[in-house]
Amino acid sequence: MKKYRILFKYIMKLLLKLRVNYILNFFKNVSQVTAKNVSQVTTRIITLQIISLKRSAAGIFPGLLLLLILALTAILVLFSGSAPVQAHELLIEGVTEGKVSASFDDGTPAIQVDILVYHEGELQYEGRTDRQGALELPEGMEWDKIEARDNYGHRALYTEEEEDTFRLPRWAGALIGLSFLLLLAAFSGYRQK
Protein backbone atom coordinates (compact mmCIF):
# COMPACT_ATOMS: atom_id res chain seq x y z
CA MET A 1 0.00 0.00 0.00
CA LYS A 2 2.84 2.29 0.93
CA LYS A 3 4.42 1.69 -2.41
CA TYR A 4 1.31 2.89 -4.23
CA ARG A 5 1.13 5.96 -2.05
CA ILE A 6 4.69 6.85 -2.96
CA LEU A 7 3.93 6.24 -6.63
CA PHE A 8 0.85 8.43 -6.44
CA LYS A 9 2.88 11.14 -4.72
CA TYR A 10 5.54 10.90 -7.39
CA ILE A 11 3.03 11.21 -10.22
CA MET A 12 1.41 14.19 -8.53
CA LYS A 13 4.82 15.77 -8.13
CA LEU A 14 5.65 15.17 -11.76
CA LEU A 15 2.34 16.61 -12.89
CA LEU A 16 2.92 19.66 -10.71
CA LYS A 17 6.32 19.99 -12.26
CA LEU A 18 4.77 20.09 -15.66
CA ARG A 19 2.42 22.75 -14.39
CA VAL A 20 -0.68 20.79 -15.19
CA ASN A 21 -3.04 23.57 -14.22
CA TYR A 22 -1.22 25.96 -16.44
CA ILE A 23 -1.45 23.53 -19.33
CA LEU A 24 -5.14 22.82 -18.73
CA ASN A 25 -5.87 26.53 -18.64
CA PHE A 26 -3.86 26.87 -21.81
CA PHE A 27 -6.05 24.24 -23.48
CA LYS A 28 -9.19 26.01 -22.26
CA ASN A 29 -7.95 29.25 -23.70
CA VAL A 30 -6.88 27.66 -26.94
CA SER A 31 -10.40 26.34 -27.50
CA GLN A 32 -11.65 29.93 -27.43
CA VAL A 33 -8.95 31.27 -29.67
CA THR A 34 -9.82 33.65 -32.45
CA ALA A 35 -7.49 35.20 -34.98
CA LYS A 36 -7.44 38.32 -32.78
CA ASN A 37 -5.65 36.83 -29.84
CA VAL A 38 -3.10 34.76 -31.70
CA SER A 39 -0.39 36.98 -30.26
CA GLN A 40 -1.73 36.30 -26.76
CA VAL A 41 -1.42 32.56 -27.35
CA THR A 42 2.09 32.96 -28.73
CA THR A 43 3.09 34.87 -25.61
CA ARG A 44 1.60 32.08 -23.52
CA ILE A 45 3.62 29.46 -25.38
CA ILE A 46 6.80 31.47 -24.88
CA THR A 47 6.02 31.95 -21.16
CA LEU A 48 5.48 28.23 -20.82
CA GLN A 49 8.81 27.64 -22.52
CA ILE A 50 10.62 29.94 -20.12
CA ILE A 51 8.93 28.27 -17.12
CA SER A 52 9.88 24.88 -18.45
CA LEU A 53 13.48 25.95 -19.04
CA LYS A 54 13.67 27.04 -15.42
CA ARG A 55 12.44 23.65 -14.24
CA SER A 56 14.81 21.22 -12.65
CA ALA A 57 16.88 18.95 -14.84
CA ALA A 58 14.33 16.12 -14.74
CA GLY A 59 11.38 18.22 -15.81
CA ILE A 60 12.94 20.16 -18.61
CA PHE A 61 13.08 17.58 -21.35
CA PRO A 62 9.55 16.20 -21.10
CA GLY A 63 8.35 19.74 -20.53
CA LEU A 64 9.83 20.97 -23.76
CA LEU A 65 8.47 18.11 -25.77
CA LEU A 66 5.06 18.60 -24.22
CA LEU A 67 5.30 22.21 -25.27
CA LEU A 68 6.04 21.16 -28.78
CA ILE A 69 2.93 19.02 -28.73
CA LEU A 70 0.89 21.86 -27.25
CA ALA A 71 2.21 24.35 -29.76
CA LEU A 72 1.29 22.02 -32.59
CA THR A 73 -2.16 21.50 -31.12
CA ALA A 74 -2.53 25.26 -30.96
CA ILE A 75 -1.53 25.59 -34.60
CA LEU A 76 -4.05 22.91 -35.48
CA VAL A 77 -6.86 24.61 -33.57
CA LEU A 78 -5.97 27.96 -35.10
CA PHE A 79 -6.07 26.61 -38.62
CA SER A 80 -9.17 24.49 -38.29
CA GLY A 81 -11.30 26.88 -36.24
CA SER A 82 -12.98 24.85 -33.55
CA ALA A 83 -13.40 21.84 -35.84
CA PRO A 84 -12.64 18.42 -34.39
CA VAL A 85 -9.11 17.15 -34.79
CA GLN A 86 -8.41 16.18 -38.37
CA ALA A 87 -7.21 12.84 -39.62
CA HIS A 88 -6.47 11.29 -42.93
CA GLU A 89 -8.42 8.14 -43.26
CA LEU A 90 -10.18 7.59 -46.58
CA LEU A 91 -13.86 6.72 -46.22
CA ILE A 92 -16.70 5.74 -48.54
CA GLU A 93 -19.71 7.59 -47.17
CA GLY A 94 -22.23 5.43 -48.98
CA VAL A 95 -24.26 5.07 -52.14
CA THR A 96 -27.21 7.42 -52.57
CA GLU A 97 -29.26 7.73 -55.76
CA GLY A 98 -26.70 5.77 -57.73
CA LYS A 99 -23.81 7.96 -56.61
CA VAL A 100 -20.82 6.79 -54.61
CA SER A 101 -19.29 9.48 -52.46
CA ALA A 102 -15.83 9.30 -50.89
CA SER A 103 -14.18 11.64 -48.42
CA PHE A 104 -11.37 11.90 -45.92
CA ASP A 105 -12.53 11.75 -42.35
CA ASP A 106 -11.89 15.44 -41.82
CA GLY A 107 -14.81 15.97 -44.21
CA THR A 108 -12.88 17.06 -47.32
CA PRO A 109 -14.10 15.30 -50.47
CA ALA A 110 -11.71 12.69 -51.87
CA ILE A 111 -11.05 14.03 -55.38
CA GLN A 112 -9.71 11.86 -58.23
CA VAL A 113 -9.91 8.65 -56.24
CA ASP A 114 -10.28 5.36 -58.11
CA ILE A 115 -13.58 3.61 -57.35
CA LEU A 116 -13.87 -0.11 -58.09
CA VAL A 117 -17.33 -1.71 -57.98
CA TYR A 118 -17.61 -5.48 -57.42
CA HIS A 119 -20.48 -7.96 -57.62
CA GLU A 120 -19.92 -11.53 -56.42
CA GLY A 121 -16.19 -11.02 -56.52
CA GLU A 122 -16.07 -9.72 -60.10
CA LEU A 123 -15.11 -6.21 -61.07
CA GLN A 124 -18.20 -4.58 -62.61
CA TYR A 125 -17.24 -0.96 -63.00
CA GLU A 126 -14.28 1.32 -62.55
CA GLY A 127 -14.20 5.11 -62.41
CA ARG A 128 -12.82 8.20 -60.72
CA THR A 129 -14.48 10.61 -58.35
CA ASP A 130 -15.16 14.19 -59.44
CA ARG A 131 -14.38 17.44 -57.59
CA GLN A 132 -17.16 16.73 -55.12
CA GLY A 133 -15.68 13.31 -54.36
CA ALA A 134 -18.62 11.60 -56.07
CA LEU A 135 -18.94 9.07 -58.89
CA GLU A 136 -22.18 8.22 -60.67
CA LEU A 137 -22.75 4.50 -61.22
CA PRO A 138 -24.41 3.20 -64.41
CA GLU A 139 -28.15 2.73 -63.96
CA GLY A 140 -29.32 -0.57 -62.53
CA MET A 141 -25.84 -1.72 -61.62
CA GLU A 142 -25.68 -4.48 -59.03
CA TRP A 143 -22.94 -4.39 -56.48
CA ASP A 144 -22.03 -5.89 -53.14
CA LYS A 145 -18.61 -4.36 -52.53
CA ILE A 146 -17.07 -1.00 -53.41
CA GLU A 147 -13.41 -0.18 -53.05
CA ALA A 148 -11.80 3.27 -53.15
CA ARG A 149 -8.07 3.82 -53.50
CA ASP A 150 -5.78 6.68 -54.41
CA ASN A 151 -2.12 6.93 -55.33
CA TYR A 152 -1.08 8.05 -51.85
CA GLY A 153 -1.53 4.77 -50.01
CA HIS A 154 -5.14 5.36 -48.87
CA ARG A 155 -7.82 2.74 -49.29
CA ALA A 156 -11.40 2.19 -48.16
CA LEU A 157 -13.91 -0.65 -48.47
CA TYR A 158 -17.70 -0.47 -48.41
CA THR A 159 -20.09 -3.41 -48.43
CA GLU A 160 -23.86 -3.57 -48.72
CA GLU A 161 -24.34 -4.90 -45.22
CA GLU A 162 -22.08 -2.23 -43.78
CA GLU A 163 -23.03 -1.70 -40.17
CA ASP A 164 -22.39 1.33 -38.11
CA THR A 165 -19.10 0.32 -36.55
CA PHE A 166 -18.04 2.06 -33.38
CA ARG A 167 -15.32 4.60 -33.98
CA LEU A 168 -13.35 6.04 -31.13
CA PRO A 169 -13.49 9.86 -31.31
CA ARG A 170 -10.12 11.35 -32.22
CA TRP A 171 -9.79 13.32 -28.99
CA ALA A 172 -10.47 10.20 -26.92
CA GLY A 173 -7.84 8.24 -28.84
CA ALA A 174 -5.32 11.04 -28.40
CA LEU A 175 -6.12 11.31 -24.67
CA ILE A 176 -5.79 7.57 -24.07
CA GLY A 177 -2.52 7.35 -26.01
CA LEU A 178 -0.97 10.41 -24.40
CA SER A 179 -1.95 9.43 -20.87
CA PHE A 180 -0.54 5.94 -21.40
CA LEU A 181 2.80 7.31 -22.56
CA LEU A 182 2.97 9.97 -19.84
CA LEU A 183 2.19 7.38 -17.19
CA LEU A 184 4.89 5.10 -18.60
CA ALA A 185 7.37 7.97 -18.39
CA ALA A 186 6.31 8.83 -14.85
CA PHE A 187 6.36 5.21 -13.67
CA SER A 188 9.80 4.44 -15.07
CA GLY A 189 11.09 7.72 -13.63
CA TYR A 190 9.69 6.69 -10.25
CA ARG A 191 11.30 3.26 -10.41
CA GLN A 192 14.71 4.76 -11.03
CA LYS A 193 14.38 6.91 -7.95
Added chain:
Amino acid sequence: MHIADGLLEPEVVAAGFALSAALAVYSLKNSQDRENFSALVPRISMVTAALFISSLLNIPVGPTTVHFSFVGLAGILLGPLSVLAVIVSLIMQLLLFNHGGFSTLGMNAANFALAALTAHYLFQLRRSQLFRQSWHKYLAFLAVAAATLVKIAGASLALYYSGFPAGVGLSLTAVHLPIILAEGLLTAAVVIILMKGKRVFIYEEIQDLV
Protein backbone atom coordinates in the same frame (compact mmCIF):
# COMPACT_ATOMS: atom_id res chain seq x y z
CA MET B 1 2.15 8.29 -45.18
CA HIS B 2 0.62 5.24 -43.53
CA ILE B 3 -0.08 2.67 -46.24
CA ALA B 4 -3.57 1.23 -45.68
CA ASP B 5 -4.55 -2.43 -45.50
CA GLY B 6 -5.04 -4.37 -48.71
CA LEU B 7 -2.81 -2.29 -50.96
CA LEU B 8 0.40 -4.34 -50.73
CA GLU B 9 1.17 -7.73 -52.22
CA PRO B 10 1.77 -10.57 -49.72
CA GLU B 11 5.51 -10.72 -50.54
CA VAL B 12 5.89 -6.99 -49.88
CA VAL B 13 3.96 -7.38 -46.60
CA ALA B 14 6.30 -10.20 -45.53
CA ALA B 15 9.37 -8.20 -46.55
CA GLY B 16 8.08 -5.25 -44.51
CA PHE B 17 7.70 -7.30 -41.34
CA ALA B 18 11.13 -8.91 -41.83
CA LEU B 19 12.76 -5.53 -42.43
CA SER B 20 11.14 -3.88 -39.41
CA ALA B 21 12.10 -6.83 -37.16
CA ALA B 22 15.69 -6.60 -38.43
CA LEU B 23 15.73 -2.86 -37.77
CA ALA B 24 14.40 -3.35 -34.23
CA VAL B 25 17.17 -5.86 -33.51
CA TYR B 26 19.74 -3.55 -35.10
CA SER B 27 18.58 -0.60 -33.02
CA LEU B 28 18.77 -2.53 -29.75
CA LYS B 29 22.20 -3.93 -30.58
CA ASN B 30 23.60 -0.61 -31.68
CA SER B 31 22.53 1.47 -28.75
CA GLN B 32 25.47 1.44 -26.39
CA ASP B 33 23.22 2.05 -23.44
CA ARG B 34 21.67 -1.37 -23.07
CA GLU B 35 22.55 -1.54 -19.37
CA ASN B 36 21.25 1.94 -18.94
CA PHE B 37 18.08 1.29 -20.94
CA SER B 38 15.58 1.80 -18.14
CA ALA B 39 16.98 5.28 -17.54
CA LEU B 40 16.03 6.18 -21.09
CA VAL B 41 12.42 4.94 -20.93
CA PRO B 42 10.93 8.31 -19.86
CA ARG B 43 12.77 9.99 -22.72
CA ILE B 44 11.69 7.38 -25.26
CA SER B 45 8.07 7.55 -24.13
CA MET B 46 7.96 11.33 -24.38
CA VAL B 47 9.34 11.26 -27.92
CA THR B 48 6.85 8.49 -28.73
CA ALA B 49 4.07 10.77 -27.46
CA ALA B 50 5.17 13.49 -29.88
CA LEU B 51 5.30 11.01 -32.78
CA PHE B 52 1.93 9.57 -31.83
CA ILE B 53 0.06 12.87 -31.68
CA SER B 54 1.79 14.40 -34.70
CA SER B 55 -0.14 12.32 -37.21
CA LEU B 56 -3.31 14.21 -36.25
CA LEU B 57 -1.86 17.42 -37.59
CA ASN B 58 -2.90 17.45 -41.21
CA ILE B 59 -2.34 19.84 -44.06
CA PRO B 60 -4.65 19.48 -47.06
CA VAL B 61 -2.48 19.47 -50.19
CA GLY B 62 -4.10 19.15 -53.61
CA PRO B 63 -6.36 16.13 -53.73
CA THR B 64 -5.10 14.56 -50.53
CA THR B 65 -3.98 15.45 -47.01
CA VAL B 66 -0.52 15.01 -45.52
CA HIS B 67 0.50 15.00 -41.88
CA PHE B 68 3.51 15.61 -39.67
CA SER B 69 5.50 12.63 -38.44
CA PHE B 70 8.55 14.01 -36.56
CA VAL B 71 10.60 10.91 -37.33
CA GLY B 72 13.55 13.18 -38.02
CA LEU B 73 13.34 14.72 -34.55
CA ALA B 74 12.99 11.24 -33.02
CA GLY B 75 16.16 10.11 -34.83
CA ILE B 76 18.10 13.15 -33.62
CA LEU B 77 16.96 12.78 -29.99
CA LEU B 78 16.99 9.00 -29.61
CA GLY B 79 19.54 7.72 -32.14
CA PRO B 80 19.05 4.03 -32.95
CA LEU B 81 16.48 3.77 -30.14
CA SER B 82 14.13 5.89 -32.27
CA VAL B 83 13.21 2.64 -34.05
CA LEU B 84 11.45 1.52 -30.86
CA ALA B 85 9.62 4.84 -30.52
CA VAL B 86 8.50 4.62 -34.15
CA ILE B 87 7.17 1.08 -33.81
CA VAL B 88 5.25 1.83 -30.60
CA SER B 89 3.76 5.04 -31.98
CA LEU B 90 2.67 3.32 -35.21
CA ILE B 91 0.94 0.53 -33.27
CA MET B 92 -0.84 3.10 -31.11
CA GLN B 93 -1.88 5.16 -34.14
CA LEU B 94 -3.28 2.03 -35.75
CA LEU B 95 -5.23 0.97 -32.65
CA LEU B 96 -6.49 4.39 -31.60
CA PHE B 97 -6.78 6.37 -34.86
CA ASN B 98 -7.18 3.65 -37.53
CA HIS B 99 -4.15 5.03 -39.36
CA GLY B 100 -2.42 2.48 -41.60
CA GLY B 101 -3.32 -1.19 -41.39
CA PHE B 102 -2.44 -4.39 -39.60
CA SER B 103 -0.94 -6.06 -42.66
CA THR B 104 1.04 -2.97 -43.64
CA LEU B 105 2.30 -2.26 -40.11
CA GLY B 106 5.62 -3.93 -40.89
CA MET B 107 6.25 -1.93 -44.04
CA ASN B 108 5.13 1.35 -42.44
CA ALA B 109 7.34 0.71 -39.40
CA ALA B 110 10.31 -0.15 -41.62
CA ASN B 111 9.89 3.07 -43.66
CA PHE B 112 9.53 5.26 -40.59
CA ALA B 113 12.44 3.54 -38.82
CA LEU B 114 14.74 3.91 -41.82
CA ALA B 115 13.80 7.58 -42.00
CA ALA B 116 14.60 8.10 -38.30
CA LEU B 117 17.96 6.36 -38.66
CA THR B 118 18.77 8.50 -41.71
CA ALA B 119 18.15 11.65 -39.67
CA HIS B 120 20.28 10.28 -36.82
CA TYR B 121 23.28 9.48 -39.01
CA LEU B 122 23.02 12.69 -41.03
CA PHE B 123 22.87 14.79 -37.88
CA GLN B 124 26.04 13.08 -36.66
CA LEU B 125 27.86 14.80 -39.53
CA ARG B 126 27.87 18.03 -37.51
CA ARG B 127 30.82 16.59 -35.60
CA SER B 128 32.90 16.08 -38.72
CA GLN B 129 35.57 18.55 -39.80
CA LEU B 130 33.53 19.53 -42.83
CA PHE B 131 30.91 21.35 -40.81
CA ARG B 132 31.18 24.26 -38.47
CA GLN B 133 29.66 23.75 -35.05
CA SER B 134 27.13 26.49 -35.56
CA TRP B 135 25.70 24.72 -38.60
CA HIS B 136 23.80 22.20 -36.53
CA LYS B 137 20.49 23.94 -37.23
CA TYR B 138 20.92 23.64 -40.99
CA LEU B 139 21.95 20.03 -40.59
CA ALA B 140 18.81 19.39 -38.51
CA PHE B 141 16.70 20.79 -41.34
CA LEU B 142 18.56 18.71 -43.92
CA ALA B 143 18.29 15.59 -41.75
CA VAL B 144 14.50 16.01 -41.52
CA ALA B 145 14.18 16.64 -45.27
CA ALA B 146 16.28 13.56 -46.04
CA ALA B 147 14.31 11.48 -43.54
CA THR B 148 11.00 12.47 -45.15
CA LEU B 149 12.39 11.65 -48.61
CA VAL B 150 13.58 8.23 -47.39
CA LYS B 151 10.09 7.59 -45.97
CA ILE B 152 8.49 8.54 -49.30
CA ALA B 153 10.98 6.40 -51.25
CA GLY B 154 10.24 3.40 -49.03
CA ALA B 155 6.47 3.77 -49.36
CA SER B 156 6.73 4.34 -53.14
CA LEU B 157 8.91 1.26 -53.61
CA ALA B 158 6.47 -0.85 -51.58
CA LEU B 159 3.54 0.47 -53.66
CA TYR B 160 5.50 0.06 -56.91
CA TYR B 161 6.21 -3.61 -56.19
CA SER B 162 2.51 -4.04 -55.46
CA GLY B 163 1.49 -2.89 -58.92
CA PHE B 164 1.18 0.88 -58.50
CA PRO B 165 2.72 3.13 -61.18
CA ALA B 166 6.27 4.40 -60.60
CA GLY B 167 4.95 7.99 -60.73
CA VAL B 168 3.54 7.51 -57.22
CA GLY B 169 6.93 8.48 -55.81
CA LEU B 170 6.90 11.81 -57.61
CA SER B 171 3.35 12.69 -56.63
CA LEU B 172 4.04 11.69 -53.02
CA THR B 173 7.15 13.88 -52.98
CA ALA B 174 5.22 16.80 -54.44
CA VAL B 175 2.44 16.68 -51.83
CA HIS B 176 4.95 16.30 -49.01
CA LEU B 177 6.95 19.45 -49.83
CA PRO B 178 4.98 21.62 -47.35
CA ILE B 179 5.56 18.99 -44.64
CA ILE B 180 9.30 18.86 -45.35
CA LEU B 181 9.49 22.64 -45.00
CA ALA B 182 7.32 22.92 -41.86
CA GLU B 183 8.75 19.92 -40.07
CA GLY B 184 12.31 20.88 -40.98
CA LEU B 185 11.88 24.38 -39.57
CA LEU B 186 10.15 23.14 -36.40
CA THR B 187 12.82 20.51 -35.79
CA ALA B 188 15.60 23.04 -36.37
CA ALA B 189 13.94 25.35 -33.82
CA VAL B 190 13.67 22.53 -31.27
CA VAL B 191 17.32 21.56 -31.86
CA ILE B 192 18.43 25.18 -31.34
CA ILE B 193 16.50 25.35 -28.05
CA LEU B 194 17.73 21.97 -26.85
CA MET B 195 21.38 22.68 -27.66
CA LYS B 196 21.43 26.04 -25.87
CA GLY B 197 21.02 24.72 -22.34
CA LYS B 198 23.65 23.05 -20.24
CA ARG B 199 21.83 19.74 -20.12
CA VAL B 200 22.25 17.47 -23.11
CA PHE B 201 19.36 15.99 -25.03
CA ILE B 202 20.89 15.02 -28.34
CA TYR B 203 21.63 11.30 -28.56
CA GLU B 204 25.40 11.33 -29.17
CA GLU B 205 26.00 13.89 -26.46
CA ILE B 206 24.24 11.67 -23.92
CA GLN B 207 26.57 8.91 -25.05
CA ASP B 208 29.60 11.10 -24.36
CA LEU B 209 28.50 11.47 -20.76
CA VAL B 210 27.88 7.76 -20.16
